[in-house]
Amino acid sequence: METINVCVIIGFVLGVYMFVRKLNEIWYLVKLGRKAYKSLPPGDMGWPLLGSSFSFYKAFTVGGDPDSFIYHLLTRNGRVGMYKSHLYGRPTIIVTDPEICRRIYLDDEIFKPNYPKSVKILEVNGLFSRIDHKSAYRIMVAPMNGYEVLSHYVDFIDQVMAKGLEEWSSMKEPIELLGEIGSLFFKVISRIFLGTDIGASRMAELETLYKDLGPAILSILPYDLPGLTFHRALKARKKIENILECVIEEKRRALEKEEREVESQMDKLIMARDEKWMKLYDNNAIIDLLLGLLHAGHHTPAYAAMWALVHISEKLHVFHKAKEEQESIIKQRPSTQKGLTFQEIKQMKYLMKFINELLRRNTIAVASFRKAKKDVNINDYTIPKGWNNYSPKPGTFLPFGIGTRFCPGSELTKLEITILLHHFILNYKMERVNPKCCITHLPAPKLVDNCLCTITKLP
Numbered sequence: 001m002e003t004i005n006v007c008v009i010i011g012f013v014l015g016v017y018m019f020v021r022k023l024n025e026i027w028y029l030v031k032l033g034r035k036a037y038k039s040l041p042p043g044d045m046g047w048p049l050l051g052s053s054f055s056f057y058k059a060f061t062v063g064g065d066p067d068s069f070i071y072h073l074l075t076r077n078g079r080v081g082m083y084k085s086h087l088y089g090r091p092t093i094i095v096t097d098p099e100i101c102r103r104i105y106l107d108d109e110i111f112k113p114n115y116p117k118s119v120k121i122l123e124v125n126g127l128f129s130r131i132d133h134k135s136a137y138r139i140m141v142a143p144m145n146g147y148e149v150l151s152h153y154v155d156f157i158d159q160v161m162a163k164g165l166e167e168w169s170s171m172k173e174p175i176e177l178l179g180e181i182g183s184l185f186f187k188v189i190s191r192i193f194l195g196t197d198i199g200a201s202r203m204a205e206l207e208t209l210y211k212d213l214g215p216a217i218l219s220i221l222p223y224d225l226p227g228l229t230f231h232r233a234l235k236a237r238k239k240i241e242n243i244l245e246c247v248i249e250e251k252r253r254a255l256e257k258e259e260r261e262v263e264s265q266m267d268k269l270i271m272a273r274d275e276k277w278m279k280l281y282d283n284n285a286i287i288d289l290l291l292g293l294l295h296a297g298h299h300t301p302a303y304a305a306m307w308a309l310v311h312i313s314e315k316l317h318v319f320h321k322a323k324e325e326q327e328s329i330i331k332q333r334p335s336t337q338k339g340l341t342f343q344e345i346k347q348m349k350y351l352m353k354f355i356n357e358l359l360r361r362n363t364i365a366v367a368s369f370r371k372a373k374k375d376v377n378i379n380d381y382t383i384p385k386g387w388n389n390y391s392p393k394p395g396t397f398l399p400f401g402i403g404t405r406f407c408p409g410s411e412l413t414k415l416e417i418t419i420l421l422h423h424f425i426l427n428y429k430m431e432r433v434n435p436k437c438c439i440t441h442l443p444a445p446k447l448v449d450n451c452l453c454t455i456t457k458l459p
């Protein structure tokens with residue numbers, strides 16, 4: 001009798017478990033109707049409210065393996081390249097096939113960006129509600145792309161990187177390389193967008209605030225509750241907005257009184273007028289635009305540069321080949337020339353191949369998010385209107401995306417990493433304190449100790 005009771009209890013518990021586990025699926029089955037639900041790609045809607053967030057988070061954080069998350073989808077559902085799921089509180093189609101990723105990236109008619117709430121803290125999409133995307137994109141691309149524009153910054157970037165490495169090598173204690181590189185890149189991006197005259201203390205404050213903002217990106221707990229990274233990030237965001245507002249106002253006054261000349265992209269936005277001589281951008285539009293750019297302009301490329309230094313230090317055959325190339329370029333330099341030139345950078349063919357390979361293997365932007373504007377059929381599966389499309393690790397060379405949202409900072413990123421590597425390869429070596437340190441992948445892949453290391457100047 002007792003055995004029967006135990007079996008009934010186990011059966012009941014299992015039944016409840018199975019029912020709750022299927023509840024999300026049942027919810028969407030009822031919502032979409034049987035026929036529409038059947039046309040979705042294979043996959044698993046996960047738990048009610050939480051969806052597949054736990055397994056996603058486990059795979060992408062400390063000690064996890066993002067490839068295992070994708071591999072699991074493939075082995076359970078076959079290699080169809082699209083899988084239904086539920087991530088960041090939304091019904092989602094995960095796309096792993098490079099061709100389908102491309103198709104979605106390139107189809108602005110049907111898909112629009114739709115990042116989770118934790119990314120919207122940057123208002124990278126919000127800016128397009130104030131300025132149309134084409135105009136905003138032109139503003140972003142103009143100061144960071146093309147030979148003419150970038151050659152203008154080579155001297156500055158060269159000095160920043162050389163000085164940075166010199167300082168790191170003079171430190172008595174090991175440094176957290178990721179944060180240190182972020183500081184150098186922040187100097188570059190703020191010089192481009194804010195100019196040279198905003199004051200060292202304000203620059204330092206902005207940089208510190210961005211350190212609080214960064215970790216909240218792609219967090220699965222985007223709630224304004226004390227103790228959560230998102231709460232800290234919101235507070236930092238408010239302070240950044242206030243600082244930018246002050247800077248804009250000061251600049252506006254000085255520019256309008258002609259006390260200073262137009263120098264940075266911010267100055268250009270402040271002074272931009274339409275054909276009726278009306279202001280084109282108010283303070284909020286400029287803040288919206290710059291808030292995300294200042295973040296993306298130093299945070300994301302710092303991850304790539306950190307991996308560049310780690311890999312070049314650890315793969316000796318690559319290091320030696322890159323060093324040979326650098327030395328031969330320097331040998332041809334006229335004795336009167338000080339510092340790098342853009343022409344020299346263009347000769348660094350091997351280094352550029354190394355950087356491209358690095359960007360291919362270390363997927364820095366772990367995912368892009370799109371929302372379907374209407375039901376769409378791809379390879380006989382439906383992505384329903386409103387569903388999020390999440391494209392992790394497409395597997396081909398799309399580190400900066402493709403289409404109308406192609407990363408405007410790709411050329412600047414490569415230039416910065418090239419110049420940093422140029423100085424490092426010729427004059428320094430790096431030793432990691434924890435060579436077996438674990439990796440975490442959110443918001444981007446990094447060593448858990450932020451690459452704690454010593455940088456030593458070669459004799």
Ligand code: HEM
Binds near residue numbers: 140189408409
């Ligand atoms: C290793 C460095 C970088 C990587 C891997 C990267 C990756 C990406 C990717 C994949 C996208 C496309 C997202 C989408 O289609 O939804 C993107 C867009 C963007 N990136 Fe980057 N990025 C990097 C550096 C930079 C830098 C230095 C900036 C400079 C400010 C920047 C600013 C932006 C902006 C503003 C967008 C949005 C463009 C739009 O929506 O029109 N990124 N980035």
